[in-house]
Amino acid sequence: MSKLTPLVTFLGLFVLLANSPLAMAHGGEDHGAATAPTGKAVAYFTSQAISDKYELVLHYEPLEAGEAGKLRLYINEFNTNRPVEGATLKLSSPEEAKLTIVVKPIGKGIYELSGTFPAKKRYSLTVSLNAGPGADLLLLPGIEVGKDLPVSTVAAPIVGPAHWYESPYLLLGGGLLLGMGLMFLLMRTRNRRVSAAVVVLFCLLPTAHWQRANAHGGEDHGAAASGGGATSSTFAIPKETQFLFNILTQRLVAGEQALTTTVAGTVIPSSTGQAVVQSPQVGRLTSLLVRVGQSVSKGQTLALVEQTIDAATQINLQAERNTLQAELQVARKEFDRLKTIEDIVAKRDLTEAEARLNRAQANLKVFTSIAQGGRGNARSISLKAPVGGIVGPFTAAIGATVNVGETLFTITNLGKIYIEAQVFDKDLAVLRQAKSFGVEGVNDAGKRGVARLLSQAQTVNASNQSQRLLFEMDNGGGAFKIGEFVTIRVQSARGTRGLSVPNAALSEMNGKSVVFIKDAPEVVSLAYVTTGADNGQFTQILSGVEADERVIVSGTYQAKMIYLNQ
Numbered sequence: 001m002s003k004l005t006p007l008v009t010f011l012g013l014f015v016l017l018a019n020s021p022l023a024m025a026h027g028g029e030d031h032g033a034a035t036a037p038t039g040k041a042v043a044y045f046t047s048q049a050i051s052d053k054y055e056l057v058l059h060y061e062p063l064e065a066g067e068a069g070k071l072r073l074y075i076n077e078f079n080t081n082r083p084v085e086g087a088t089l090k091l092s093s094p095e096e097a098k099l100t101i102v103v104k105p106i107g108k109g110i111y112e113l114s115g116t117f118p119a120k121k122r123y124s125l126t127v128s129l130n131a132g133p134g135a136d137l138l139l140l141p142g143i144e145v146g147k148d149l150p151v152s153t154v155a156a157p158i159v160g161p162a163h164w165y166e167s168p169y170l171l172l173g174g175g176l177l178l179g180m181g182l183m184f185l186l187m188r189t190r191n192r193r194v195s196a197a198v199v200v201l202f203c204l205l206p207t208a209h210w211q212r213a214n215a216h217g218g219e220d221h222g223a224a225a226s227g228g229g230a231t232s233s234t235f236a237i238p239k240e241t242q243f244l245f246n247i248l249t250q251r252l253v254a255g256e257q258a259l260t261t262t263v264a265g266t267v268i269p270s271s272t273g274q275a276v277v278q279s280p281q282v283g284r285l286t287s288l289l290v291r292v293g294q295s296v297s298k299g300q301t302l303a304l305v306e307q308t309i310d311a312a313t314q315i316n317l318q319a320e321r322n323t324l325q326a327e328l329q330v331a332r333k334e335f336d337r338l339k340t341i342e343d344i345v346a347k348r349d350l351t352e353a354e355a356r357l358n359r360a361q362a363n364l365k366v367f368t369s370i371a372q373g374g375r376g377n378a379r380s381i382s383l384k385a386p387v388g389g390i391v392g393p394f395t396a397a398i399g400a401t402v403n404v405g406e407t408l409f410t411i412t413n414l415g416k417i418y419i420e421a422q423v424f425d426k427d428l429a430v431l432r433q434a435k436s437f438g439v440e441g442v443n444d445a446g447k448r449g450v451a452r453l454l455s456q457a458q459t460v461n462a463s464n465q466s467q468r469l470l471f472e473m474d475n476g477g478g479a480f481k482i483g484e485f486v487t488i489r490v491q492s493a494r495g496t497r498g499l500s501v502p503n504a505a506l507s508e509m510n511g512k513s514v515v516f517i518k519d520a521p522e523v524v525s526l527a528y529v530t531t532g533a534d535n536g537q538f539t540q541i542l543s544g545v546e547a548d549e550r551v552i553v554s555g556t557y558q559a560k561m562i563y564l565n566q
Contacts, residue, residue, distance in 0.1 A: 042149050047125075048521050049138040053078055054129060055521045056138055057239045058113075063145045065120040071113040071143075073103075074239040077133055079550065081242060081249040081518065083109025087131035095123050109243055120146030234525040235566045237559065242522075247555035249518050252499050252547050260535040261430045263488040265421035265439075265471065267480050273417060274482070275386045277409040279402040283307040283381065288398055290391050290409075298388045302409055305381045305402060317367075324367055328360040389413030414478040419451055421488055422466040430492050431469070438489040439473055439480075447479045451488060491535060499545065500538040505553040506531070507560050515545060516552040516559045524552070526563055 049056040055078050060071035075084040085108055091101040101115040117123060125140040237247065287304040290296060335353040338345050392410035402408065419439065423431060431453070441447040450473065457467030471488065473480070480486065506529075507514050513531050516524050529544030545551065552559055 045144065045147075045149070046522075047140045047142050049127065049140050050521065051078065051136050051138055053133040053136050054084065054131075054138065055081070056127060056129075056140060057521045058125070058140050058143070059239070060143070062148055063117055063143075065117060065145050068114065068116050071115075072106075073111045073113055073127075074243070075109050075111065075129070075131070076239075076242075079249065079251045081247060081550070081552075083107075083243050084131045084133075085109060087111070087129055090128040092126050092128075093123050094126060095121070099123075101125070107243070110240075117143075117145040232566075233527075234519070234523060235563050236522055237524050237562055239522055241562070242555075245555045245558040247559060248553055249550040250502070250505070250553045252501065252541075252545060252549050252551055254497060254499055254547055256497055260492065260533060261427050261490045263421045263423055263427060263431075263490060265419040265486050265488050267482055267484045267486060268418045268420050269412065269482055270416045270418050270472070272387050273389070273413045273415075275389075275411050276407045277302060277383050277385065277411070278405050278407050279305050279381070279383065280404065281305070281307045281381060282401070282403055285396055285398055285400050285402055285408075286380070288396065292391060292393050294391045296385045296388060296391055296411065298385055300385045301382050302385055302391070303383045303396070305383060307381055321364075321367060324360065324364045328357075328364055331357040331360040383408065385409075385411055387411055387413055412482065414475050414480070414482075417473055417475045417480055417482070418454065419471040419473060419486060419488065421469050421471060422461065422464075423457070423469050424466050427490070428467070430490055433492060434490045436491045437471060438491065439471075439486050440489070441480065442485040442487055449473050449475065449480065489535060498532070499541045499547060501541055501545075501551050502553045503534065503537060503539055505551050505556060506539060507556050509560070515541075516556060516563075517545065518550040518552060524559060524563075 044059045044061050047058040047060075055074075055076050057074040058071055059074070060069065063069040073089075075087055076082060077084060085105075089103045089111065091103065091113065093099040093101075096118060099115060099117065101113050104112045104114070106112050121144075123143040123145060125143060127138045127140060129136050129138065241247075283305040285303060286306045288302075289304075290300075290302050296302070331353070335350075335357045338350050338353050342350060389411040390413070392412055394409050396402070396408045434453075437451040437453065439449040439451050451471040452473070453469065454472040455470040457469055460467055501515060505515050507516070509526070509528070512528050514526055514528050517527050519525050527544050530542040532540030532542045534540075
């Protein structure tokens with residue numbers, strides 16, 4: 001055997017492996033092109049009718065000729081997408097005059113139609129409708145009887161070669177025979193240079209390239225990557241889903257929108273909105289008559305404080321009591337004596353004695369009320385509510401010692417509050433010509449109110465040269481709290497003309513503002529918009545939508561979730 005035999009054998013095996021199907025498809029990886037495209041199964045047929053007042057959507061499963069069938073009709077107002085309830089319906093078919101359709105309301109804007117279609121053909125229904133928006137006549141076309149639902153194209157993996165010449169067994173056998181034939185020819189060739197040239201030539205053949213192209217099946221990765229991952233801006237929302245999520249629309253109409261300016265403010269208590277109750281004397285808390293969070297009225301007793309009196313004061317009090325009691329006894333005896341001789345005594349003397357007795361009794365009564373129980377060693381002080389409101393948290397306890405000026409209770413009345421706002425010179429002109437002042441919470445935009453300008457600024461803040469304005473606002477429900485940050489929207493009497501949508505219609509996608517437009521009864525599209533001024537309720541739309549388009553203004557979040565999950 002020649003010296004070329006091992007080399008030839010090795011090269012023959014190399015050519016065999018290169019041409020065999022073992023080198024196919026990147027080691028057997030599975031690409032998306034090996035799977036047929038998928039399709040969504042259709043659960044029912046649909047027929048639609050639209051007018052300037054109503055939208056009608058008919059859903060029905062396959063109908064058989066001569067058999068009773070049920071159809072479901074959804075009716076909503078065209079402009080608002082609001083379900084139409086209590087509609088008067090009369091249905092007939094131009095193709096079958098004797099066709100009888102029974103109508104039964106089964107929900108808000110949902111009606112069940114029952115009837116028997118006699119023949120296997122296409123029908124249409126004429127709907128005479130009368131409801132809140134007015135009377136109308138619509139035609140539901142294309143109701144096919146005897147037609148089955150289309151079969152969805154479900155993805156199925158390719159388990160075998162598309163052509164006979166792509167069979168791996170054929171390629172394996174052909175590669176084996178080719179390698180053996182090449183080995184036989186090279187072994188019989190005596191010219192080593194020719195043999196080496198033939199071997200190099202076969203090794204340089206682009207066999208692997210053919211295998212790769214065949215394994216990919218001609219797929220275009222770039223097209224698949226760009227097309228397969230793209231998301232359409234148009235998506236479907238079935239009518240029952242629209243009714244379930246209360247998806248409502250509004251037609252865009254150009255109009256005037258008032259200019260607004262926002263001002264930051266802080267809630268502070270009004271002049272009678274907060275009060276503190278302090279002890280006027282050192283003493284001991286003997287009684288608590290309120291609890292935390294209790295509503296109290298002005299003048300209501302909150303607690304009793306017993307003032308402790310030292311020895312010197314007690315001596316003075318006892319001496320004063322003795323003096324008052326002696327005065328009372330003398331005045332009573334003098335009055336009694338003059339009363340016995342009333343016939344001979346002067347009337348003026350009797351009157352003076354009676355007045356002296358009354359004065360002595362009054363003085364002793366006042367003193368007794370000061371010295372509790374008449375003991376002369378303590379006196380009770382009642383702490384009363386200076387304003388009506390809610391008692392705030394306190395830590396006072398019965399038996400505790402209180403000091404002079406110590407705050408025991410805080411009473412807050414949120415029925416009326418003040419808002420202190422910092423305004424700069426550029427906004428003062430708008431404030432002077434303001435039409436209204438709307439207030440909303442910074443952390444909770446759902447809290448809203450209307451304020452009144454109470455006082456113009458009298459001083460300027462030296463740190464930032466802003467002016468402090470004071471607003472007053474009724475806060476009956478107590479939604480706004482003391483110290484809360486709020487935004488004051490100053491609505492000017494001047495306005496600009498253009499398209500505007502309610503703020504509830506705006507959503508955010510990829511950091512951009514979007515709205516959802518209803519293109520058809522069950523078709524919605526997403527539109528990126530450029531927004532302008534926002535007055536707290538409406539936002540001006542500069543570009544992205546056109547007049548007369550129907551924008552979803554309720555159920556925007558649900559529409560966004562449906563779009564993201566499509």
